Amino acid sequence: MKPGMEENPLKVQMLPVHHKSSPTSTTYIFTTKSESKPTKPILLLILASFFSIAITLAFLFVLYMITFSGWKPRSSFRYSVVIDAGSSGSRAHVFRYWLESGKPVFDFGEENYASLKLSPGLSSYADNPQGASVSVAELVEFAKGRVPKGKLKKSEIRLMATAGMRLLDVSVQEEILEVTRGVLRSSGFKFQDEWASVISGFDEGMYAWVVANYALGSLGGDPLHTTGIVELGGASAQVTFFSNEVVPPGFSRTISYGGVSYKIYSHSFLHYGQDEAQEEILKSLQNSAANSTEDGIITDPCTPKGYIYDNVNSVQAAGNYSACRSVTLAKLQEGKENCVYPHCSIGSTFTPALQGKFLATENFYHTSKFFGLDEKDWLSEMIKAGKSFCGEEWSKLKEKYPTTKEKYLDGYCFSSAYIISMLHDSLGFALDDERIEFANKAGEKGISLDWALGAFILNTDTTTSDYSGRSRKMLG
Numbered sequence: 001m002k003p004g005m006e007e008n009p010l011k012v013q014m015l016p017v018h019h020k021s022s023p024t025s026t027t028y029i030f031t032t033k034s035e036s037k038p039t040k041p042i043l044l045l046i047l048a049s050f051f052s053i054a055i056t057l058a059f060l061f062v063l064y065m066i067t068f069s070g071w072k073p074r075s076s077f078r079y080s081v082v083i084d085a086g087s088s089g090s091r092a093h094v095f096r097y098w099l100e101s102g103k104p105v106f107d108f109g110e111e112n113y114a115s116l117k118l119s120p121g122l123s124s125y126a127d128n129p130q131g132a133s134v135s136v137a138e139l140v141e142f143a144k145g146r147v148p149k150g151k152l153k154k155s156e157i158r159l160m161a162t163a164g165m166r167l168l169d170v171s172v173q174e175e176i177l178e179v180t181r182g183v184l185r186s187s188g189f190k191f192q193d194e195w196a197s198v199i200s201g202f203d204e205g206m207y208a209w210v211v212a213n214y215a216l217g218s219l220g221g222d223p224l225h226t227t228g229i230v231e232l233g234g235a236s237a238q239v240t241f242f243s244n245e246v247v248p249p250g251f252s253r254t255i256s257y258g259g260v261s262y263k264i265y266s267h268s269f270l271h272y273g274q275d276e277a278q279e280e281i282l283k284s285l286q287n288s289a290a291n292s293t294e295d296g297i298i299t300d301p302c303t304p305k306g307y308i309y310d311n312v313n314s315v316q317a318a319g320n321y322s323a324c325r326s327v328t329l330a331k332l333q334e335g336k337e338n339c340v341y342p343h344c345s346i347g348s349t350f351t352p353a354l355q356g357k358f359l360a361t362e363n364f365y366h367t368s369k370f371f372g373l374d375e376k377d378w379l380s381e382m383i384k385a386g387k388s389f390c391g392e393e394w395s396k397l398k399e400k401y402p403t404t405k406e407k408y409l410d411g412y413c414f415s416s417a418y419i420i421s422m423l424h425d426s427l428g429f430a431l432d433d434e435r436i437e438f439a440n441k442a443g444e445k446g447i448s449l450d451w452a453l454g455a456f457i458l459n460t461d462t463t464t465s466d467y468s469g470r471s472r473k474m475l476g
């Protein structure tokens with residue numbers, strides 16, 4: 001064997017390179033092409049160790065992402081939809097959440113929460129129940145845009161109607177609800193007929209209390225440190241707070257969250273929402289005009305002078321704040337003589353003594369923002385702002401607030417008086433009371449004070465389904 005030719009000879013390749021200068025001379029370059037390839041097992045071993053290192057690194061990376069950066073694999077997300085069918089409109093709220101050690105984790109940032117409001121509300125379809133399917137179908141499409149196709153049939157959708165529907169005959173409510181059920185059954189979401197319903201005023205108030213205290217971080221803590229809610233909606237107003245007073249049955253319920261029990265007073269004053277109350281006061285003015293013998297004009301102190309009503313006759317707008325405050329107080333005190341409880345603040349409905357701090361939401365917030373009120377002394381400031389606004393000519397107000405929708409502008413005189421006659425003259429908050437603030441969001445993350453979020457929180461927490469289809473119970 002030639003020297004240097006070991007067992008596995010290296011094959012030598014000689015490649016000629018021709019030099020231009022001397023075409024005849026040829027130089028050879030030696031390249032070696034190794035012949036003895038490494039044996040297959042070594043190659044497999046290298047590949048195997050390469051893959052195991054890669055998989056370990058990938059695992060460590062995912063672990064790091066989940067542990068330190070809050071990243072979640074898409075498969076871990078769960079979804080839920082609540083449609084709030086209110087008197088002035090229906091809103092779809094779409095939630096994304098996940099479980100950590102078996103408990104649901106909520107986040108209402110824009111990645112995990114979206115909502116869409118469509119008007120008018122379901123109660124507008126009393127004469128044409130079938131028409132209700134259009135807005136519900138549109139809300140369903142919006143929700144489907146936020147939920148991965150593969151998750152639809154595991155994601156629950158609920159339609160919860162409030163005061164606007166409560167004002168209708170039960171038979172008409174049922175007709176409209178049945179139309180919505182038809183849409184929800186074929187939506188692709190997980191749905192059961194009883195999940196489309198008119199919820200009780202108690203539940204509506206309680207859910208608002210839940211989201212407020214969740215946002216404030218007091219849910220799951222000391223009941224005495226929770227915050228109450230006073231909500232002025234379109235057709236109803238809710239008062240909800242923790243009370244350790246003895247409360248007559250039907251006015252309180254004990255709910256638990258985070259292992260803590262809360263005895264909640266909650267009442268929804270139907271017909272006392274802002275829009276409904278203003279309409280009913282106007283109707284009673286019209287009736288007194290129709291019944292009056294003199295040919296005097298009946299004046300409406302809650303609407304600025306010069307305002308022309310749609311299909312209302314024999315009543316003249318004559319804005320006067322103090323007179324409007326008396327008219328609204330009279331409505332809030334109607335039936336008080338029939339109070340059979342130790343204390344009734346509004347009508348003949350029991351209300352316990354106010355306890356703790358309160359947030360005043362919906363129209364309390366909208367009207368306070370419109371007048372640009374500060375948190376401090378907002379109630380006494382409301383009186384000043386209302387006196388000035390009610391006393392102005394309607395044409396001047398339209399010039400002064402050209403960008404404000406007239407359907408809201410024509411309600412601020414009434415609202416500024418109604419807020420005081422409800423919160424101060426009836427419920428008993430002092431005009432400089434620091435216990436109550438107006439708000440539409442709460443907490444460091446600015447979570448919106450929408451009762452639908454409370455319904456989602458309570459329902460998802462109460463019986464977090466394991467997606468094995470175990471039925472959930474909505475607190476009712």
Ligand SMILES: Nc1nc2c(ncn2[C@@H]2O[C@H](COP(=O)(O)OP(=O)(O)OP(=O)(O)O)[C@@H](O)[C@H]2O)c(=O)[nH]1
Pocket residue numbers: 085086087088089121162163164165232233234235236237273274275362363366367370408
């Ligand atoms: N001034 C003003 N009012 C608003 C605005 N948006 C909504 N509102 C009023 O706020 C009230 C809405 O409160 P919601 O609770 O949403 O009322 P709703 O759910 O339609 O009615 P309910 O069935 O009684 O709850 C209605 O009286 C609306 O007219 C706004 O931008 N400005």
Ligand SMILES: [Ca+2]
Pocket residue numbers: 086087162233234
């Ligand atoms: Ca509402």
